[in-house]
Amino acid sequence: xxxxxxxxxxxxxxxxxxxxxxxxxxxxxxxxxxxxxxxxxxxxxxxxxxxxxxxxxxxxxxxxxxxxxxxxxxxxxxxxxxxxxxxxxxxxxxxxxxxxxxxxxxxxxxxxxxxxxxxxxxxxxxxxxxxxxxxxxxxxxxxxxxxxxxxxxxxxxxxxxxxxxxxxxxxxxxxxxxxxxxxxxxxxxxxxxxxxxxxxxxxxxxxxxxxxxxxxxxxxxxxxxxxxxxxxxxxxxxxxxxxxxxxxxxxxxxxxxxxxxxxxxxxxxxxxxxxxx
Numbered sequence: 001x002x003x004x005x006x007x008x009x010x011x012x013x014x015x016x017x018x019x020x021x022x023x024x025x026x027x028x029x030x031x032x033x034x035x036x037x038x039x040x041x042x043x044x045x046x047x048x049x050x051x052x053x054x055x056x057x058x059x060x061x062x063x064x065x066x067x068x069x070x071x072x073x074x075x076x077x078x079x080x081x082x083x084x085x086x087x088x089x090x091x092x093x094x095x096x097x098x099x100x101x102x103x104x105x106x107x108x109x110x111x112x113x114x115x116x117x118x119x120x121x122x123x124x125x126x127x128x129x130x131x132x133x134x135x136x137x138x139x140x141x142x143x144x145x146x147x148x149x150x151x152x153x154x155x156x157x158x159x160x161x162x163x164x165x166x167x168x169x170x171x172x173x174x175x176x177x178x179x180x181x182x183x184x185x186x187x188x189x190x191x192x193x194x195x196x197x198x199x200x201x202x203x204x205x206x207x208x209x210x211x212x213x214x215x216x217x218x219x220x221x222x223x224x225x226x227x228x229x230x231x232x233x234x235x236x237x238x239x240x241x242x243x244x245x246x247x248x249x250x251x252x253x254x255x256x257x258x259x260x261x262x263x264x265x266x267x268x269x270x271x272x273x274x275x276x277x
Contacts, residue, residue, distance in 0.1 A: 029044065040064065042065075055083050056083070059081075062075045072098065073095050089105060093106040107122055109121055121138070123137050134153075134155040147170060149191065151167065161194040168185070168189055169184070182205070184204070187200070
């Protein structure tokens with residue numbers, strides 16, 4: 001019985017010492033391990049790690065903090081909550097490089113920004129000094145107006161709600177029927193999730209089918225670039241699908257003429273060879 005009381009006292013003592021030693025994190029865990037002359041701390045059986053300014057709370061099944069490298073690793077149903085910037089990130093494994101204020105979330109990651117913008121991605125980097133998130137992996141972003149953005153990579157500013165993407169597909173009216181949905185495709189662009197403004201290149205817009213009162217229509221328009229501000233969309237060098245068909249038809253005719261000319265020259269050469277023989 002005395003040995004059990006001593007062990008419990010020892011654990012409480014170590015925990016108290018760690019929390020009050022002006023470290024980078026305060027831990028609230030049910031089990032701890034301290035090794036390597038006190039430089040490696042492990043928290044087991046789920047708990048929380050709070051930054052010393054108490055503004056960020058990390059919840060996880062397992063923690064390992066390297067005091068010398070100032071790196072925190074958390075795994076198992078990880079939740080990062082920033083009480084100032086108002087975001088929550090869910091992951092299964094994160095590495096927090098405290099000196100650089102950089103967090104790497106390994107694998108599938110879901111972030112909710114300001115309870116409005118949901119980001120679904122993987123292998124995300126969070127730069128806390130600049131309030132910036134990025135990933136080179138396929139990402140989905142769903143905003144508070146039932147718009148869904150799909151992009152091959154993204155960079156997102158937490159402060160301005162701007163994100164930059166590549167090969168973006170924007171689907172609007174997710175809460176409505178297929179005939180009421182509109183699809184926008186961009187080679188790359190910058191998107192303001194708050195104002196819904198857009199600056200993008202190589203634009204393709206597939207309007208909702210009933211935009212002209214006829215559900216059998218498939219209205220589309222293409223352009224070199226586009227800009228949307230305050231609800232008004234401008235498309236540079238825009239062409240409808242009918243105009244593109246005419247352009248393609250003219251190009252095809254020109255190509256056929258060139259092919260015919262080449263064939264005539266080839267025939268003439270063959271005839272000349274016959275004459276010489």
